[in-house]
Amino acid sequence: MRTITVTAAQSNKKIGRIIRESFPEMPSSAMFKAFRKKDVKANGVRVKEDYVAMEGDRLDIYISDEILDGSPVSDAENTKAYFNVSYEDANILVVNKQPGIAVHPDREQADSTLIELVHRYLQEKGELYESASDDFKPSLCHRLDRNTGGLVIIAKNSGSLKILLKKIKDKEIKKYYQCLVWGKMERNYEELTAYLVKDELRSRVFISDSPPKGSQNITTRYRVLSYESNISRLEVELITGRTHQIRAHLAHIGHPVIGDGKYGTNAINRPLGAKHQSLWAYKLVFDFAGDAGCLNYLKGKKIQVVPEFNIKKI
Structure with missing residues (x-):
């Protein structure tokens, strides 16, 4: 733990910047983690990374001296354990996320979330505040x-974010999944329709063939890619994108x-040694109509990865 007093030269700067300047050998990942765990205080009050410090402020940083002085962080903090970069340019980043990590903070938040790790990755590259607005x-x-x-798409600037959100809403960015399911499909290709009701308290959804009160219509399109040992590999396209x-x-x-573990059965999952659901967002197609x-340079572009399923053969 270290305490520093903000100087006149540091006044009106964000606290994250002051800490980086004060401890240049400290890995950025350690600072992100400290803010996430609320281990940074200004004048005795926990603050976020964007807190603007003033001359004379007392900053308490609850990070070990070894890390502040540049000792390496643990392997668990290595971003490569959580995602790989599939595509990147000045406007967007597309990463291939591993199962087991939340994309954003939630009530079951783990030590790191995908968006925090992406910020860390870009911070190490010196690109985190590359946009015109320092607040983005x-x-x-x-x-x-x-x-x-x-695959998950991240916008690097506000202009790209606005465009991508609209293109996703207008279904001009097509998302394809692969999954392994139990049993042989009745048809090699089908467009399924049904109704979905979301139960927020139980954190799950229920499907029915007729529309109950408060339901949403859903359409799921699948194509069989292979079949072996009572397991079908499917390509799935979400026509509607419900929880x-x-x-x-x-x-x-x-x-x-x-x-x-939520919609499947342990009697099937246990013998296969499946630790995570065998579902992978494996392909994006930028099918811009307008x-x-x-x-515009992304029109027609396809980004594709190989799903990483890990099950035993039976």
């Missing part, structure tokens, strides 16, 4: 469930996603 931070354009792996839609809809028709402003 690279932002998620969509979400994935904690235990779903795959847990793929997992719940496929379970509803009798083909639960392997490894899904003008995309500064992102």
Whole structure:
């Protein structure tokens, strides 16, 4: 733990910048973690990274001296353990997320979230505040469930974020998933329709073939890629994008996603040794129908990764 007093030269600067300047050998990841755990105080009050300090402020930084002086952080803080970069340019970043990490802070938040790790990655590159507005931070354009792996788009500036959100809303960015499900599909290709009701208290959804009160219509399109040992590999396209839609809809028709602890069954998952649900957002297609402003160069672009499923053969 160290305490520093803000000087006249440091006055009117954000506290995160002051800490980086005061401890240049400290890994940025350690500072992000300290703010996340509320281990930084100004005049005895916990503050966030964007707190603007004034001359004479007392800053208490509850980080070990070894780390402040540049000792390496643990392997658990290595961003490569959580995501790999699949595509990057000046406007956007597309990462391939591992299962088990939340994309943003939630009530079950782990030590690190994807967006925090992305900020750390860009901070190490010196790009975190590259946008015209110093207040903008690279932002998620969509979400994935904690235990779903795959591609996530992050906007690096406000202009790109506005365009990407609109293109996603207008279905001009197509998202494709692969999953492993139990059993042989009745058809090699099908567009499924049903109704979904969300139960916030139980953090799950329920599917029915007729519309109950408060339900939303859902459409899930799948294509069989392969079949072996009573396991089907599917490509799935979400026509509607509701909470847990793929997992719940496929379970509803009798083909639960392997490894899904919420909508699947332990009798299937345990023998296969599936630690995470076998669902991966593996392909993005930028299918722009109209003008995309500064992102027009992405029209027609496809980004694709290989899903990382890990199950035993039976």
